[in-house]
Amino acid sequence: MIKLNVNGQAREVDADPATPILWIVRENLKMPGTKFGCGIAQCGACTVHLDGKPIRSCSTPVSAAKGKTITTIEGIAAEDGTLHKVQQAWIEAQVPQCGYCQSGQIMSATALLKENPQPTDAQIDAAMTGNICRCGMYGRIRKAIKAAAGIEQPAKVGA
């Protein structure tokens, strides 16, 4: 059994330690919010946090999580359900289209703002360039990150 800390909870899984974290969270822990995109750390759809740092879970073995904490998209809202400011900004800027890459995008963005609460445009690009959005919502992602950082406020789309 491998002991893990996922979204603040102690979990145990029976798996090969070489198994990528992606498949552990999706299949063993039944948390499908983290997505499979490429399997070779090229697209960012599988991004989760390991001790707060963004990693590509498709290419990181679960053995690397020993003694560390894993945070997934399911674990970034507050305990009372209040969305993370990045999630809120994502809704206000109407970022997602198909939505498949967005868990990874949001995990990269939350890690960026934790590290650097007031990123420049170049810093946003650098932090987010590992995350592909095939629907091409990069402009809205930039706006949403700036809104979450309090740098600018996007016009809110009608409810």
Next chain:
Amino acid sequence: MGKWSRRAFIGAGVVAGSALVVGVAVRQGNPVDRLGPLLTDGENEQLLNAWVKVDTDNIVTAVIPHVEMGQGVYTALAQMLADEMDADWNKVQILEAPADKQYVSDSIGRDFLFPNLQVPALFEPTVAGGILELAQAMGLQFTGGSYSVRATGQRAMRTAGAAAREMLVAAAASEWQVPTSEISTADSMLIHARSGKSEPFATFARAAAEQSLPAKPKLKSPENYKIMGQPKARHDIPEKVDGSAVFGIDADVPGMKYAAVKAPPVIGATVESMDATTAKTMPGVLQILNMGDFVAVVAGGYWQAQQALGTIDTRYSKTEGDSLDQDAIFARYASHLDEAGEDGGDMQTEAGDVTKGFAEAATKVEAEYKVPFLAHATMEPMNCTAWVRDGKCDVWSGHQAPVNARQAAADAAGLPFEDVTYHNAYLGGGFGRRSDSDAIIMATRIAKATGYPVKMIWSREEDTAQDHYRPSATSRFRGGLDKDGKAISWDNIHTHLFDPADAPTIPHYNIASHRIRKVDVPMHLRFGPWRSVDHSQHGFFIESFVDEMAHAAGKDGYAFRRELLAESPRHLKVLDTAAKMSGWGSALPENHGRGIAFVPSFGSIVAQVAEVDMSGPKPRVTKVYVAADPGFAINPDGFTAQMESGIVYGLTAALYGDITIKDGAVQQSNFHDYPMLRIDEMPEVEVTLINGDHKRLGGGGEPGLPPIAPAVTNAIFAATGKRVRELPIAKHDFA
């Protein structure tokens, strides 16, 4: 968002048991008989003309016969229904229609669900594009061709909303003993101002069901729109930011196992033999299947299945395609075009005497353009979960044509359609790829072979190498200009035609003589619709050549197009708007260039101006100005998002997209060798929408794409004097 199952439906918030859901079968005996039990929860519920439900909480539920893949269709179609109904937008819920033949997209219109109802003079004289015809012919509940809003929305959703409203009004008038003309509606309330009476829709929902169907529900004119034309937040977004949105790949079936698959690299080959000695011994492996046209490993986990699959040594049969390389493909196009010569090929359109026009031209222009094969590269790789047992089959996936998927699963399982339940989920990108049922068929076959539920997921490598590709193509042009630099003849011949048939044509440009021909070139690769389909090729071909003609005429691209569009004020307005937004004609920094392109497609008119910076090692697109006229934008923010999205999809292809063939097989495998545009290359995109004709709506998902490639290559020409005649741009050296 509610799905079409009782459990999910209750989960969507309607109170079970006590809910009064009232309805009417628009067609007698149908669809209430068959679909009613799926949608409603007991005798107190009925369907209200199949498109809308009203419950005791006064919630209005719009039933959407299309799938959501990011295009915002749930929201836009619900807006159309809710507005005509005068429903309270904050209390509107959305339910995706089930995969049932009774929900065939176009038959929703006049022919199927409304045989007793004279649908008001339809707003669209025609629906452009062969995809709709295809849908009709094949009986598909299809989402594609940018047609949900302009066809289903205009024909069905608005009519349904208006009919529901009139029936509710009639019921209230009868109860209150007042004329219907004295009753108004707003925010899901029925109001009789003179007596001060007002009641929620729900009060009269049951009585409304007993009213006769209005023969001609009166639709609103634009000045009365309250919800249509408003930028409404998309219903599907909240669950797409917290990981709770369920995509096909997220299907969770008790006892489910996982399958990894590999098909022969050359399409059409079969698996001759395989050595799975190592794979058999690997942890978690349950079954190794030679399915003939692919190999599958079924295991307790997907990663285990993948690891085992990677150790299998497979031999494939020889095919005629084995010797084919990319250069030979383009050589084949060239030889077919050469063979067609001056007058061969299939004529598509012809007007005037092109040969004479060309002979008499003061200036002659000739050019040949090429575009490559393209993969769809949806973020969610192809996948499907299936379970075949006891004469039944359940299938879970995300598909653009759920009815077709259900039929494909039935065929693969060897079961009647009725014994297959198809569960559609969100699509992690569609772009045309998820209109094909290959993954559905494969998963069903695996599940049939195993007897237990299996989730099959393609690796990214399979997804890239086993796509149904956007065809590569070559297009040749001869154009003539008179002594004033006016275009007088246009002669085009190109390889391949898929859909829409009008993609190579230029009815919007006034050129006295023109002729467009095509030649078919056989190819072993599988083709499929790829966002904007043939417009993705012909937009580039046509708008590049128009630019070359402009240059030959000594005019700038904008002024030249203005002349060609002089008699089409609606088109001209779009072109002028984009040019004005961009500051066309104003000075740019050194090594920067501006290019314009104009492509009407799928009923919408779009002009784009791109700015490129050529001072770095590779072209950098810095700004894109978009003017678009979709007739009337139902959800302006949603339509704008589609323009942004189409531009990125098209720009990715223009800059990088290049699927190449070697020894018959696709050479690309993943995002490192089939690169995507990323955020650091994202241009600023500015969109202006023009509501040019509210009676003729255009699509949104695709029309943003076709102009971007030529806008960029025309900008590169403006900056460097180098004309890009072959995509992708990455192939070219501008140093």
